[in-house]
Structure formats: C-alpha cells, structure tokens
C-alpha cells in the first residue's frame with residue numbers, strides 16, 4: 119500500500135467517483151480551474167469538464183441549494199464549502215431542506231448530497247478559519263456527519279458518502295490535510311458510514327476522539343503506555359448516526375471514559391457521548407466520564423499563544439488520562 | 446395553429462388555446478376556487494387545523510400550468526398554488542387529504558402542513574415552509590436535467606416577499622450564469638402577510654430585477670389567464686432554446702387573509718378589498734368565453750353542480766380517510782431507517 123497524504127486521498131476519492139458514476143458532480147467556490155484552495159479538486163475540471171466540475175458564484179446557500187435541487191433530480195452532487203466557518207449561510211438549506219426531504223415527502227424524494235468542508239483549528243486561522251461545526255449538524259436527524267482521521271478512511275468514507283442516498287456533511291480536518299499521512303489501499307473500496315473504529319486496544323480506560331484530535335489522543339495514549347496505563351482509543355469516524363454500541367462496549371470493558379474534542383465544551387460531541395454512557399453504562403463506570411475540549415470561547419483566537427492556550431494538546435490529553443486512571 | 450372561435454377576432458388571445466382547453470382552464474379555476482372556499486369553512490368548523498390558500502390567484506396559476514407539460518416539466522410550487530397543482534393533475538381528493546393531514550395525502554402523508562406540495566408522478570419537487578428556499582433548487586433541478594440531455598423546463602413559483610430573500614438572488618444568479626431553462630414565476634399579490642410590496646423593494650416590481658442578472662423579465666396582468674399563459678409559454682420556449690431563465694411576474698391579488706391565523710382587516714381597507722374583488726379573474730374569463738360563444742348559462746349551471754359534487758366528495762373522502770399511523774413517525778429519516786429512524790443497529 120502506498121503512503122499518501124489526506125488531501126491526496128480525498129482527491130482520489132473524488133476522481134474515482136466522478137469516473138465511476140456520471141451522475142456525480144463537484145461544485146463550489148474555486149473548485150474548478152484552481153482546484154480548490156486546498157487543491158482537493160485539482161485537475162478534475164480537466165478530466166471531467168466544466169459541466170461536472172463547476173466553479174460557482176461566492177454564495178454558500180446557493181451552492182447547497184442548487185446541489186439539493188440537482189440531487190432531487192437524480193444527480194449526486196459533492197458541494198464544497200471553502201471553509202466550514204462559512205457554512206452558516208447554507209445552514210437553512212442543509213437543515214430545513216436537505217435533512218428533511220425524505221421525511222417530509224414521506225419517502226417520495228431523496229437528497230443524495232455530500233457537503234464537504236475543511237474544518238478545525240490548529241492552523242493559526244483565527245476565529246473564522248478554525249471552527250468546529252460538527253455538533254450543529256449532528257443534532258439534526260436526517261443528516262449524516264462524517265469526520266475522517268486518516269487518509270485511508272478519508273478516501274473510503276468519502277466514496278461511501280457519495281454513494282449514500284442521504285445527505286452527508288463531510289468534515290475534513292484541515293490541519294491534517296498534509297500533516298496526516300498513511301497507507302491507502304489500492305483499488306476501489308469503501309469504509310461504511312456508521313461504525314466507529316477501535317484505533318488502539320487497551321485495558322484501563324477508553325479515550326473517544328475523532329478527526330485531528332484522534333492523533334493527539336493516540337500520542338497521549340502511547341505516552342501513558344510507557345507509564346503503565348493501557349488506553350483503548352475509539353475513533354468515532356461517523357458522528358451521526360453515532361455508533362453507540364462500540365462506545366458502550368469499550369467503556370464496559372475498561373470502566374473509564376475520556377472524550378476528546380476540539381469543539382467548544384458545552385453541548386459538543388463529548389456531552390452526547392457522556393450522556394449515552396450515563397444511560398447505558400453507568401454501572402460499569404469506575405469513575406465519572408471526563409472531557410477534554412476547547413473552553414467556551416466564541417472561536418479560536420489568532421495569536422499562537424492564545425490558540426495554544428485553548429486547544430487540547432498531547433499534554434492536556436495525557437494529563438486527563440493520568441488523572442482518570444488514578445481515580 | 447389552434448382552430449379559431451367565432452369571436453376570436455375581437456379577442457385574439459383566445460386563439461392561444463384550443464376551445465376545449467379554454468373551457469378546461471375555466472373549469473379548473475372554478476374548481477380551485479370552490480375547493481379553496483371549502484377549506485376555509487372546514488377550518489372554521491374545526492375540522493382542519495390550518496389553511497393557506499390562493500383565492501384571486503387562480504388565473505395566474507392555471508395560466509402558468511397550461512404552459513407546461515405536466516409530468517415532464519419540473520415544478521416547485523409554493524403554498525398558494527392550489528390551482529396550479531390541480532391544473533397539473535393533482536386531484537381534489539388529494540388536496541383535501543392534505544388539508545385533513547391524512548395518511549393518504551400524496552404530498553407528505555400528513556407530515557407537513559397543507560399545500561406543501563410534492564408528487565413524483567407530476568414531477569413536483571417537495572417543498573418546505575421557509576420562503577424562497579426552493580428557488581436555488583429549481584436551478585439545480587434544471588442543471589441535472591440538462592446534464593442528462595432532457596428538454597424539460599423548470600418552473601418555480603413564489604411571492605414577491607420571497608424575492609427579498611438571499612436564496613432568490615443566489616438561485617436566479619446561478620441559473621442566469623448557466624443559462625438554465627428555469628421560469629422564475631413570481632405571483633405578486635401585493636402583500637407579504639401585512640407588508641406591502643413597496644416596503645419589499647425599491648423598484649416597481651420583481652420583473653425589473655431581471656436586468657440585474659442579465660436575463661429576461663416580464664410583468665403580466667396576473668388576472669388575465671391568457672396573458673400569463675403566453676408569458677410562461679414564451680419563457681419556457683426561451684429556456685428550451687438555450688436562452689436562459691426568465692422572471693415572469695404575474696401581478697395578482699389575494700382575496701383572503703394570509704392564512705387562517707391572519708386577520709387582514711388590520712392592514713388593508715375594506716375599500717381596497719372591494720376594489721380587488723372587481724378584478725376577480727373567474728367572472729372576467731367567463732365573460733370572454735361567453736363573448737366567444739364558448740360558454741352560456743346552462744353550461745355554467747352544470748359546471749357549478751359538478752364542482753359542488755366534486756368538492757363534497759373530496760372533503761367527505763378525506764374526512765373518512767385513515768389518520769397516519771403513529772407507528773410510522775420514525776420512518777424515512779434515512780434511506781434505510783428502521784423503526785427507530787436509525788440507519789443501522791444502535792445499542793439502545
């Protein structure tokens with residue numbers, strides 16, 4: 119297997135799906151001639167033409183709205199929002215429209231749409247190029263929310279998202295586009311939307327993470343291993359619908375749970391995971407569920423020292439693991 | 446060319462449609478009005494929870510529908526379009542099933558409020574309540590049809606209030622850039638709930654905005670069925686010919702309050718209402734048919750009886766139809782939803 123960067127795995131997925139299925143189109147700001155600001159779509163317009171790789175006007179609601187109409191009428195659009203931070207004008211289209219089309223038409227219409235967006239902090243992007251938006255969407259039944267943590271998953275999950283008959287919000291940890299490399303299987307494969315992945319087996323506690331935080335959590339787990347604490351790490355991969363079974367089973371085994379997410383602490387994914395564990399694994403818990411998350415600031419500040427002060431890192435995650443193991 | 450009726454020279458527009466089509470257009474307007482009036486009565490009787498209808502806008506709606514190929518062209522209607530969907534082929538029973546929120550409501554199975562139209566059979570794309578959201582969908586639907594090489598046209602309707610939304614601009618702009626065959630059909634009835642159109646825009650009408658997108662824009666008398674028919678037919682033709690989208694603005698009236706929750710006496714005068722009623726498109730069209738020798742008192746009497754029976758049947762049928770089964774509330778959340786709406790196994 120070849121080692122690839124996350125961004126290249128994503129481009130491969132788009133390329134292969136465009137080649138495989140004529141109903142797949144790619145659209146968004148700068149996705150054509152330039153190939154996207156992160157070059158995720160580079161070269162696709164040359165191969166598939168401007169009818170299927172569409173440079174749109176700078177209009178997020180319009181991008182998603184047009185994609186929804188195309189999806190209802192038989193296409194499988196992959197709409198790119200340049201940064202997740204700019205997805206808010208399209209929220210109404212995603213929530214009021216895409217998520218509800220199947221339900222509101224009693225199953226007559228469907229909306230097989232993928233909305234891709236680079237998201238997350240750690241790139242010195244300041245308030246408006248760093249946000250975690252996943253919880254807004256994970257709250258909405260009818261939407262699937264997927265966040266890959268490595269190139270192989272990114273490719274396989276994106277292919278699954280494109281083939282899915284439901285709308286998928288596909289969030290790509292932009293800090294990992296180039297930073298995260300990994301082996302990517304040759305040939306066509308999909309990673310199913312839904313199941314979480316045990317990224318690392320362990321005995322003493324379970325750490326639950328996704329996206330970029332998965333890597334920091336893995337590094338922290340290795341550190342704890344050297345200190346004699348064995349940490350199991352669960353990579354959620356799909357935030358909605360959430361794989362409750364895998365989380366609950368792992369925590370039943372270890373008796374302790376830490377949730378790591380770079381989103382604001384309040385009402386983020388950690389809150390949901392903690393609630394599930396309270397409902398379904400309380401009598402297996404040897405310690406209260408813990409969370410490591412960003413404090414409730416309106417978004418990541420720009421100055422390096424400020425950003426570092428709010429984001430979870432290997433030290434803060436490892437420290438939380440230590441404390442949890444000691445309880 | 447359609448066969449000319451005797452008085453066609455005095456009223457040349459009558460030649461736009463064959464005599465049977467003219468009579469059918471009149472029947473559809475009368476039927477839509479009668480269904481609409483009955484819905485208000487049913488609401489006041491406490492039999493249906495809510496109504497929102499389109500009295501006054503029938504000519505605009507039927508005129509537009511007759512310019513389309515039902516089941517071939519794609520339509521994204523808005524909540525006033527009872528006459529439009531009726532003209533496309535939705536039945537009075539189906540409309541009443543929607544008013545009563547019954548299981549057999551073809552639009553949503555009772556999940557949505559009335560007049561949130563949807564029909565795969567008629568290529569009516571499911572709609573929602575936030576106004577204007579369907580406008581970019583129309584551009585996307587047209588994009589998809591063109592990519593497949595179909596010659597279908599897309600018609601999307603909305604009020605002038607909705608044209609203030611960003612989605613109107615984003616949808617029209619996209620369709621204009623890509624020269625998509627979309628008819629943006631604005632039914633301008635002068636009011637967005639209580640706000641008059643002069644507080645909605647600083648230009649005289651929505652059609653004027655077309656220039657800003659580099660597309661055709663036409664304003665027509667929305668009380669004149671044939672004027673609307675002609676404008677929409679020309680816009681559809683333009684679309685099919687690769688000349689891009691058109692904004693067609695039908696200047697019309699709303700005879701009823703915004704919805705069953707609205708009291709329109711608060712914001713418009715009795716005089717204004719009476720003045721509007723004088724421009725009722727239904728008697729106006731009947732006079733044209735009579736002048737052309739296509740209609741008379743006896744035909745009118747028969748039609749009124751037939752329509753009354755149809756409306757009774759539709760309301761009775763819907764009232765007697767089963768309610769949706771509460772056991773189905775979690776269905777259709779996802780393509781593969783099980784009973785709990787979850788697409789795959791959960792631990793709970």
Ligand SMILES: Cc1ncc(C[n+]2csc(CCOP(=O)(O)OP(=O)(O)O)c2C)c(N)n1
Nearest residue numbers: 574575576603604605606607634636637638
């Ligand atoms: C986005 C949004 N804002 C507000 C409303 C509430 N609302 C429903 S209809 C309406 C007025 C719409 O007026 P117009 O578009 O002119 O259509 P008309 O009802 O006059 O036919 C409003 C404000 C809504 N449905 N959607």
